[in-house]
Amino acid sequence: KQEVTQIPAALSVPEGENLVLNCSFTDSAIYNLQWFRQDPGKGLTSLLLIQSSQREQTSGRLNASLDKSSGRSTLYIAASQPGDSATYLCAVFDNYGQNFVFGPGTRLSVLP
């Protein structure tokens, strides 16, 4: 059964720092991987979608990479801002279960 983990569980950084969030999955048979942002008490907003054949995707200050063979993805946030404070979740679309499997998230705090 596919399992997704995220490290660290929480992260606090000063404004302006570059940072990396990690996502690991146990089964490399995935269709795609997505990174989401969740603000407190809100739904999830999709940030980046990486298909299994791709290595990375970029959107503004965000860059997500995918190493399917090792079961890892990273989300790089450049020049962090207080508005980036939120929980970031990754999810894989599992080929066998044919459904999305979510990690528990990393809670990010960017201090002004």
Next chain:
Amino acid sequence: DGGITQSPKYLFRKEGQNVTLSCEQNLNHDAMYWYRQDPGQGLRLIYYSQIVNDFQKGDIAEGYSVSREKKESFPLTVTSAQKNPTAFYLCASSIDNFGVGRPSGNTIYFGEGSWLTVV
């Protein structure tokens, strides 16, 4: 504007009572999902539907029921059999490009969520 609407935002359930959470989407998506989120945990799949009049159990379906009579609507009923229903419930949808029974894994869109509390 296109999107997913969940209602109510906050709901209180008494012991032994069934309650229904509404989810409506105007994105013309074939697939719809219900997830449960507990503090500090990832999302857990309750039920999903890939086409009208068809739905499948997820990982934690016990104590829940759904229907999919219309493409745009996927209500979730939390029954009295669900012994620990207090949680944040999220409805989601995605395009299914591969036809009946084969989800495509495209981007998944979420509603704003509903908080359910047992009183």
